[in-house]
Amino acid sequence: MAAKGQFVCYKTAKGYWNYRLKASNKETIAVSGGTGYSSFSACKAGIESVRKNSTAKIEDQTLQKFEPLKNPKFEIYLDKAGKYRYRLKASNGELICTSEDGYASKDSCKKGIASLAKWAAESEVVTEE
Numbered sequence: 001m002a003a004k005g006q007f008v009c010y011k012t013a014k015g016y017w018n019y020r021l022k023a024s025n026k027e028t029i030a031v032s033g034g035t036g037y038s039s040f041s042a043c044k045a046g047i048e049s050v051r052k053n054s055t056a057k058i059e060d061q062t063l064q065k066f067e068p069l070k071n072p073k074f075e076i077y078l079d080k081a082g083k084y085r086y087r088l089k090a091s092n093g094e095l096i097c098t099s100e101d102g103y104a105s106k107d108s109c110k111k112g113i114a115s116l117a118k119w120a121a122e123s124e125v126v127t128e129e
Contacts, residue, residue: 005119007047010128017043033095049096054117084109
């Protein structure tokens, strides 16, 4: 049996639903963007959007003159600490997920995006209480 990842849905202290995408080794690959979803079903719809858009093109915002791409897209950018991060935007421009941590190199950030695409497709949705 092939190893499976999981979209782990959980409720925040403020009552919103969020998710983490975890690989089979339990490492978190991506987290939901924004403040959260108002319901579990909305959270599941967000997960479906990640699945649908996980093969989007990459816009490298770390380049001096980057070419803006149409949504859906991954955006690679540098955070305040100088680490590489990505965020995935849906076709309507909504932020649907981000990398949980920054990456030391752009190459490792791109590998993180490839990992998201691999795990998002087959991961089961579970809830965490």
